[in-house]
Ligand code: SF4
């Protein structure tokens with residue numbers, strides 16, 4: 001097989017119709033710029049925590065926007081809240097506020113379980 005230097009991942013599909021989007025709606029109100037994300041990955045590419053761990057902030061906020069919350073609170077512990085992602089985001093998403101708000105919403109979720 002020819003090595004092109006990249007791999008094509010298998011297609012992934014999931015049913016979102018039963019997911020709980022209440023926290024996503026709360027997030028859109030708390031951090032309106034979250035709606036502007038185009039999932040470019042700039043935040044992950046420049047993330048300070050990413051240099052030392054496998055933390056992927058784009059993966060985290062994409063999962064959150066789909067109502068997939070499992071393990072996100074644990075992942076978010078890797079973030080140092082340095083704010084670099086907020087500075088480089090081409091869409092002006094306030095990621096630092098987004099992360100703080102996500103932590104609060106996810107903690108309130110685990111308290112009610
Ligand atoms: S850099 Fe901004 S637009 Fe790009 S994925 Fe991150 S939050 Fe979304």
Ligand code: SF4
Pocket residue numbers: 046047048049050057078079080081082083084085086095096099
């Ligand atoms: S605030 Fe968190 S997610 Fe953003 S660059 Fe810093 S460590 Fe990475």
